[in-house]
Structures are given as structure tokens and as C-alpha cells.
Amino acid sequence: MVHPLSSAGRARALLAILLAVIAPVSVAACGSSEQEKAHAAAQSVYLKAVEHRNEVLDQILADPQPSWTELRTLAQEMAEAEVDELAQLEAATWPANAQDPISALKGDIRSAIPFWNKAAVAVDEDALYENINLALEYCGGPAAGEVRVALGLPTAG
Numbered sequence: 001m002v003h004p005l006s007s008a009g010r011a012r013a014l015l016a017i018l019l020a021v022i023a024p025v026s027v028a029a030c031g032s033s034e035q036e037k038a039h040a041a042a043q044s045v046y047l048k049a050v051e052h053r054n055e056v057l058d059q060i061l062a063d064p065q066p067s068w069t070e071l072r073t074l075a076q077e078m079a080e081a082e083v084d085e086l087a088q089l090e091a092a093t094w095p096a097n098a099q100d101p102i103s104a105l106k107g108d109i110r111s112a113i114p115f116w117n118k119a120a121v122a123v124d125e126d127a128l129y130e131n132i133n134l135a136l137e138y139c140g141g142p143a144a145g146e147v148r149v150a151l152g153l154p155t156a157g
Contacts, residue, residue, distance in 0.1 A: 043151050049088035053081040068125045075119035082113050101146035112138035
């Protein structure tokens with residue numbers, strides 16, 4: 001039996017990956033003011049923080065879809081990537097306009113981690129896909145978009 005990942009979660013996640021790929025072209029290479037340099041540094045920190053998560057997410061959403069046992073392993077890796085991303089986001093200093101969106105994003109990550117952990121130990125396909133789909137509801141959603149806007153990174157709109 002094939003259990004597809006939810007289309008809404010899959011679309012948000014694919015968008016997050018796409019934006020991560022095209023984002024580096026917009027990061028300012030050098031700024032003339034301290035504020036521009038700090039802004040460019042914040043962009044780089046954010047892109048580095050989400051890099052591993054986006055790589056794992058790309059594997060989860062691959063076509064053809066990995067087997068459910070492979071997805072279980074990827075869910076564990078995703079939980080670890082989310083924990084690492086959260087730590088990097090918490091350790092960084094963010095521009096004033098990005099602080100609220102970053103806080104919202106950290107909340108989304110905290111909400112997703114338990115679902116990734118449950119998917120990683122799922123004993124059947126139904127539990128695995130249910131938890132992955134729940135976790136995907138927090139990936140690439142509005143909070144991530146607001147962070148990208150605040151940091152001057154490309155968005156879907």
C-alpha cells in the first residue's frame with residue numbers, strides 16, 4: 001500500500017527547498033555599512049542553519065519516494081537536523097525586524113520535532129506517514145516565509 005505524503009505539506013516543503021537553492025544569489029557579498037554587513041551575516045547564518053534540514057527534506061520528498069523503512073531513518077535524521085537548526089537559530093543575533101519571525105519559526109521547529117521523532121520509531125507505515133505529514137505542516141510555512149522577508153531573501157510570492 002502506498003501512503004503519499006500530504007500534498008500541502010509536500011508543496012510547502014518543496015518551496016522551502018527551492019528558496020534555499022536560489023537564496024544564495026541574493027545574499028549581499030559586501031555591505032558598505034555596519035547594518036548591511038550585519039544583515040548579510042544574518043542571511044548567511046540563516047541559510048547555514050537550514051541547509052542540512054533542507055537536504056534531508058529533499059531526500060524525504062524525493063521522487064520516487066523512499067521506502068517506509070528508509071523514511072523512518074530519514075525522519076530520525078530530520079529530527080536531528082531540526083534540533084541543530086534550532087540551536088543555530090537560538091545562538092544567533094538577529095536584526096530587530098527578524099526577531100519575531102525567528103521566534104515563530106523556532107516555535108514551528110519545536111512543534112515539528114516530536115512528530116519527526118515519532119516517525120523515526122514508527123512500527124508501521126500508517127504511523128510513519130501520519131507523523132511525517134504532521135511534521136511537514138510546520139516545514140516551510142508562514143513563519144519561514146516571514147523570516148525570509150525580514151532577511152531580504154527570496155520568497156514564493
